[in-house]
Amino acid sequence: MYSTPLTNLLLFYGLFLIVSGIVSVIFIGMKAKTALISGGTAGGLVLATAFLISGGVTAAAYAGLLLSFALFVVFSWRATKTLFRLFEIIPTGHEELKGKGIAFLIIALMAVVSLIVLLIQVVFWHA
Numbered sequence: 760m761y762s763t764p765l766t767n768l769l770l771f772y773g774l775f776l777i778v779s780g781i782v783s784v785i786f787i788g789m790k791a792k793t794a795l796i797s798g799g800t801a802g803g804l805v806l807a808t809a810f811l812i813s814g815g816v817t818a819a820a821y822a823g824l825l826l827s828f829a830l831f832v833v834f835s836w837r838a839t840k841t842l843f844r845l846f847e848i849i850p851t852g853h854e855e856l857k858g859k860g861i862a863f864l865i866i867a868l869m870a871v872v873s874l875i876v877l878l879i880q881v882v883f884w885h886a
Contacts, residue, residue, distance in 0.1 A: 765812055765820060770809045772802075775802070782865060787862060805823070808823045834869040
């Protein structure tokens, strides 16, 4: 096993996703269990990909690209959906406003980081 810049990038990304899910639960409560599950699952898959890359599995580099792209799409979609819900409840001052606002920020950050990781992988592609 060996460490490469791609492995280190994906290790950071996987840990970031897991921590994002945990932070969601800390700030929002157990209503954010979906964020915990999606962040944990996605982070685990990314960490497994990093492990496979460090083991010399060439196909894992493609999986890293696919994962970061797919997660960018999913997190962008979820952030957009949450933002539209925010727009609906802002005029009412509903009690879930704060939780939805925090959820939007965390999901949007996950989408932005996913895009950055994808772009870094593409720019430094060595297939």
